[in-house]
Amino acid sequence: MCLADICDYASYPGVVDWVASHLEGQGLNILVNNAGIAHWQGFDDITRELMLDCMETNAVVPLMMAKVLCALT
Numbered sequence: 001m002c003l004a005d006i007c008d009y010a011s012y013p014g015v016v017d018w019v020a021s022h023l024e025g026q027g028l029n030i031l032v033n034n035a036g037i038a039h040w041q042g043f044d045d046i047t048r049e050l051m052l053d054c055m056e057t058n059a060v061v062p063l064m065m066a067k068v069l070c071a072l073t
Contacts (some may be wrong), residue, residue, distance in 0.1 A: 007056065035062065037053070037057045
């Protein structure tokens with residue numbers, strides 16, 4: 001099993017190597033993103049940092065992971 005903090009961009013080469021080792025040269029043809037977070041603060045309590053954390057985890061990180069894994073297709 002490959003465990004990685006997907007927000008740790010420095011871990012991506014290890015993830016790519018782990019995935020590649022299980023593909024047996026067949027290439028990657030599907031990627032399912034099953035990660036996401038939500039911050040349930042009210043309007044008065046939500047902060048910029050919480051909003052940016054949510055946007056990075058739910059939008060930026062999946063795109064960056066897909067980008068590095070495209071090399072395996």
